Amino acid sequence: MCRSKAVALTFAMLGALTGVLLAPAHAEVLITEQEGMRPAAAPKAEEASRGIFRAPKISVLSPQEAVTSPLNLKLKFESFGGTKIDEDSVRVIYLKNPSVDLTPRLKRHLKNNGIEMDVAEAPPGEHHLKVEVKDSDGHVGTADIVFKVTK
Numbered sequence: 001m002c003r004s005k006a007v008a009l010t011f012a013m014l015g016a017l018t019g020v021l022l023a024p025a026h027a028e029v030l031i032t033e034q035e036g037m038r039p040a041a042a043p044k045a046e047e048a049s050r051g052i053f054r055a056p057k058i059s060v061l062s063p064q065e066a067v068t069s070p071l072n073l074k075l076k077f078e079s080f081g082g083t084k085i086d087e088d089s090v091r092v093i094y095l096k097n098p099s100v101d102l103t104p105r106l107k108r109h110l111k112n113n114g115i116e117m118d119v120a121e122a123p124p125g126e127h128h129l130k131v132e133v134k135d136s137d138g139h140v141g142t143a144d145i146v147f148k149v150t151k
Contacts (some may be wrong), residue, residue, distance in 0.1 A: 025120040027070035030105060038096035038124035054080035055095040056133050057139035061114075066148040070121050075145075079135045085112055089134035094127065094137060095144075102129070122149045 061074035077085045087110055094100040109117040129145040 028123040029118035031122040043094040054141040058143035073117040083135035091132045
């Protein structure tokens with residue numbers, strides 16, 4: 001291949017790649033319409049915890065109030081006492097009957113200090129998630145998250 005054709009081909013590939021990189025992010029499904037229509041899960045009794053250890057803390061950064069879809073889902077994980085968050089232990093369950101494990105959908109958005117899914121689709125309604133995470137010492141932290149999606 002002559003040099004000018006190689007350069008032209010390189011610029012063409014770079015132009016195509018730039019278009020892909022600059023394209024707007026597409027929403028990813030967090031909760032499907034069918035999952036949203038399932039009946040709510042039966043409430044469970046609070047689990048008692050004993051001891052003086054500090055389990056990992058899970059904080060909701062967004063959504064904080066009623067939102068429209070697509071939404072920005074950001075959770076922050078905080079460990080204590082020099083422990084680290086075990087990323088393989090993170091579980092996110094949609095509390096419906098039957099429940100839905102959302103973990104596989106969120107794995108690529110998992111960071112060592114939380115979950116960041118910037119463009120998440122969810123149907124209108126109130127959604128209840130249970131998030132569980134362990135630290136490197138095996139301490140388990142859980143959080144029940146509720147958010148509402150409006151039309």
